[in-house]
């Protein structure tokens with residue numbers, strides 16, 4: 001028993017990938033707090049501990065989203081009513097946009113989303129190690145380490161949604177409201193009419209081509225949400241959003 005403990009301790013302390021992941025996460029966490037983008041009551045060491053306990057020692061295909069409950073309870077995140085921006089299949093443009101302006105915030109602009117964005121991680125059964133390669137891919141198994149994290153973090157982001165909520169969807173694809181997306185399967189289902197006034201869909205289109213707000217999948221979206229919640233949709237040419245990205249002094253209200 002003694003040897004076993006020492007062995008796994010040595011592995012977890014000296015494995016370069018595990019040390020790198022811890023350092024990456026703590027560095028990103030501290031940078032985010034230093035840039036005053038999050039409450040300084042957050043403790044990056046505690047966040048790391050709560051994070052690793054979700055998946056270390058577990059089969060990387062058997063990490064339910066609830067495994068990240070302790071992490072989500074450790075992170076202190078102020079709600080940002082009226083500025084929350086959801087998205088689906090618009091990852092690049094939505095983040096190019098929010099990087100330039102403070103009027104909207106995506107999950108990836110919050111502490112926990114910022115830290116994990118772009119990272120891959122997993123553990124292994126009966127091991128103290130943390131891996132950043134050889135982890136199951138997004139669709140390899142349902143309850144994989146990374147996907148369950150994004151499901152859980154998205155659930156928390158949607159639970160906190162309040163006021164006027166915006167969603168940037170992709171008007172260049174056949175189904176802008178994709179039934180298998182996180183936006184459809186997790187976020188919309190958690191929208192609470194008691195806290196949310198309206199949902200505004202920004203349908204990003206290429207030169208007024210492609211899908212319109214009449215699209216059947218958007219009608220499904222409208223049916224999904226509580227009727228007490230005001231719904232509107234606007235098709236906005238991608239070029240208009242690009243203009244707003246290149247001219248960050250344009251008032252946010254003029255972007256769509």
Ligand code: APR
Pocket residue numbers: 085086087088089090091106107138139150154157180181182183184187
């Ligand atoms: N393979 C790999 N990664 C995937 C896959 C996949 N098959 N599907 C989704 N992802 C990851 C990618 O990182 C991708 O950019 O999830 C991201 C978002 O996927 P989308 O299908 O574009 O959108 P959606 O599933 O609706 O998730 C976005 O959830 O993250 C929250 O608040 C956020 O509203 C946003 C929504």
